[in-house]
Amino acid sequence: MRLITHNMLSCNIKGVTNGYPLGIEASRLETKESELNPEFLRKIFPKLEWKALRDAAHSLGLNDLPEHVEPSMLEDADFLKNFHHALLEVHLEEGALICPETGRRFPVTKGVPNMLLNEDEV
């Protein structure tokens, strides 16, 4: 699971109002290199929750993302490299996603998060 996917996921247990972003517990990470596409990064940037991405990256030991992004940074090669790496190259293979409100753990196995709810949670 990449952080681009983490950025889309929230806890949807009935009654939870503050289910985003999910915390991350990482038992196994993998880095898989992929081609950097600046156009794609510029296009996706406005759709992301930047703080959620930055905090998630931080929890995985990636500390290169700035707190605030100026538009000019999207033209800067170093920024794009760090952005690309955090968003797309780091994969959570084993671990869990944690609901910030209830603490409920959604396990991640072989890179696949299991977001299925129990009967009493729907």
Next chain:
Amino acid sequence: MKLKQLESYLGDVVQFANPKIELEQYPTGPHIASRMLFMAESSYGDIDGKVVADLGCGCGTLGIAALLLDAAQVVGVDVDGDALLLAHENCNELEVEMELIQASLTHLPWRGPIVDTVVMNPPFGTRCKGADMEFLAAALKVAGTAVYSLHKTSTRAHIKRVAVRDFGATSAEVLCELRYNLPASYKFHKQREVDIAVDLWRFTTS
């Protein structure tokens, strides 16, 4: 990539060995999958460079087709863990990579407008009544631009009405009618195969 080439690659996608009846796990064959995705890209530019979600991805056929047509990122969602394992293997086999999430579409754990296009072959609602409409509702919530989906031709008027009136679609168009060839995957199928008429729909959300 040409249509024929895409169809040929998709022929390598391994289908369900033991499809689950209650989930209506019919595979999307290479013929329909290739035409669906090829049309989405060549007529509307909805695949290349886009973030695509395959809801009810099953063994991954549509998501893989999107990757072969240069989608920037593909996310497959399915409720069945076995299907997701198979989708993962198929991605390895075809040397593409897809994000996979195990989730129920009735309780989508989704936030936000990251996805551009949804492609899907939802259950027809023959086993679990209303499943086709549930998938459609979820897709229209998730897609930033467009949804491509297959539904029985017999439901055409109903789908158009509900999609626009209740689910927030800004437009709903049948792109073409296809014959869906279902081989006798389940023991209760009396004939060796059956042909049903399905519509390929394009819905817009913006």
